[in-house]
Amino acid sequence: xxxxxxxxxxxxxxxxxxxxxxxxxPWDLQVHDDRLYSRVLASGTLGAGEAYMxxxxxxxxxxQLICRAVSAGLEYQLKPWHLLGDVVIARMKNLxxxxxxxxxxxxxxxxxxxxxxxxxxKRMNYSCGYWADADTLDDAQTAKLDLVARKLMLEQDMRVLxxxxxxxxxxxxxxxxxxxxxxxxxxxxxxxxxxxxxxxGLPIELRLxxxxxxNETFDRIYSIGMFEHVGHKNYRAYFNxxxxxxxxxxxxxxxxxxxxxxxxxxxxxxxxxIFPNAELPSAKQITRAAESVLLLExxxxxxxxxxxxxxxxxxxxxxxxxxLCINYDDRFRRxxxxxxxxxxxxxxxxxxxxxxxxxxxxxxGDIYRPARIR
Numbered sequence: 408x409x410x411x412x413x414x415x416x417x418x419x420x421x422x423x424x425x426x427x428x429x430x431x432x433p434w435d436l437q438v439h440d441d442r443l444y445s446r447v448l449a450s451g452t453l454g455a456g457e458a459y460m461x462x463x464x465x466x467x468x469x470x471q472l473i474c475r476a477v478s479a480g481l482e483y484q485l486k487p488w489h490l491l492g493d494v495v496i497a498r499m500k501n502l503x504x505x506x507x508x509x510x511x512x513x514x515x516x517x518x519x520x521x522x523x524x525x526x527x528x529k530r531m532n533y534s535c536g537y538w539a540d541a542d543t544l545d546d547a548q549t550a551k552l553d554l555v556a557r558k559l560m561l562e563q564d565m566r567v568l569x570x571x572x573x574x575x576x577x578x579x580x581x582x583x584x585x586x587x588x589x590x591x592x593x594x595x596x597x598x599x600x601x602x603x604x605x606x607x608g609l610p611i612e613l614r615l616x617x618x619x620x621x622n623e624t625f626d627r628i629y630s631i632g633m634f635e636h637v638g639h640k641n642y643r644a645y646f647n648x649x650x651x652x653x654x655x656x657x658x659x660x661x662x663x664x665x666x667x668x669x670x671x672x673x674x675x676x677x678x679x680x681i682f683p684n685a686e687l688p689s690a691k692q693i694t695r696a697a698e699s700v701l702l703l704e705x706x707x708x709x710x711x712x713x714x715x716x717x718x719x720x721x722x723x724x725x726x727x728x729x730x731l732c733i734n735y736d737d738r739f740r741r742x743x744x745x746x747x748x749x750x751x752x753x754x755x756x757x758x759x760x761x762x763x764x765x766x767x768x769x770x771x772g773d774i775y776r777p778a779r780i781r
Contacts, residue, residue, distance in 0.1 A: 413444035424479035426472060433468035434475055440464070451485035456676030456749075460741045469745070470718070473752025482674070505617055509594045511636050514683050516573075516595035519734060523574070525727035526720045530576030531605075534632030534662060535713040535761045539780075544719040547712070551662075552580045555629055557778035558705065558765050559658050561585040565626040568592075568652060570618050571633020575602035575611060582609045590625070592616040594636075618648055626654050634663035638686045639671065642696035650700050655770050659701060664713070665690060665760040681746050687759065702769030705777045710760035717751035 427435045440463035446454040466472040528548040536547025563586035572591025588610040602613045669689040
């Protein structure tokens with residue numbers, strides 16, 4: 408296809424989203440290299456992300472552009488045949504089996520603690536904040552932790568399990584505010600090393616451990632922002648681990664990103680450059696996996712709050728770039744900007760959700776009273 412024909416084809420794809428090439432609106436696409444058209448037509452959203460990393464295009468409001476593109480379903484018009492093999496592999500193989508459990512830790516979470524310290528809130532929560540009454544990132548993350556604690560009905564001296572503990576910020580909050588003992592597991596050595604410093608002196612044990620190895624009893628269990636790495640072939644096993652570790656009268660809270668439609672893999676650019684082996688669960692997948700294992704007590708969706716969280720992370724990242732650039736190059740900066748702002752746009756389009764779900768064992772006969780939601 409001739410270059411002028413490629414541009415016309417590209418313009419026709421963008422038209423339903425009201426995105427113009429070199430237009431004057433914040434969400435319009437500013438093209439710096441005409442090879443962009445053939446690259447995106449050939450490689451879809453993977454090519455679009457890679458071209459952004461290479462500086463071939465920009466947008467003043469990248470999150471708005473992505474929101475418009477997702478809302479118009481443009482990604483479904485950009486499904487190159489040569490990438491369908493990745494979908495088949497994700498459907499057929501267990502990409503999150505025990506032997507691959509630590510890959511995402513090494514590739515993403517071990518990037519550098521300096522990066523995450525600069526980007527996140529003071530407790531280093533790498534998950535959606537709760538913005539009902541919050542004005543700052545710190546307040547939104549504290550509100551999220553308070554919401555989790557109230558939903559779990561935490562009480563002093565309870566033994567609590569944190570599946571995917573990150574840098575220990577949630578565990579520290581619960582230990583300090585509620586007097587509980589926490590065991591946290593992570594697949595990132597960098598998270599573990601800094602986390603052990605963060606929780607020093609508190610009744611908290613952090614471990615480098617795959618969740619499948621857990622076999623001990625806890626009064627409460629929570630998992631915040633980790634389920635996205637479990638994979639559909641392991642969902643049932645995951646809930647069975649929770650069941651065997653949960654005391655008869657216990658509660659389990661799952662905080663996870665969710666998708667509206669069941670699909671076996673995430674966006675190919677995200678999978679290649681940000682979160683290897685990631686997979687967003689659908690509501691159907693979650694309920695099917697937990698059916699007859701745990702009793703569903705409460706389901707809360709505050710997906711729009713993730714857009715605001717991501718925008719704050721992006722602002723913090725850009726503000727810290729003069730220091731971060733010592734350890735990261737400009738291509739990484741563009742990749743990270745694309746990751747944060749494209750994710751924000753996707754949440755604004757309501758293509759992704761943020762769920763907090765509470766289960767019990769269903770064996771103690773008590774009635775669960777959901778926490779008051781502000």
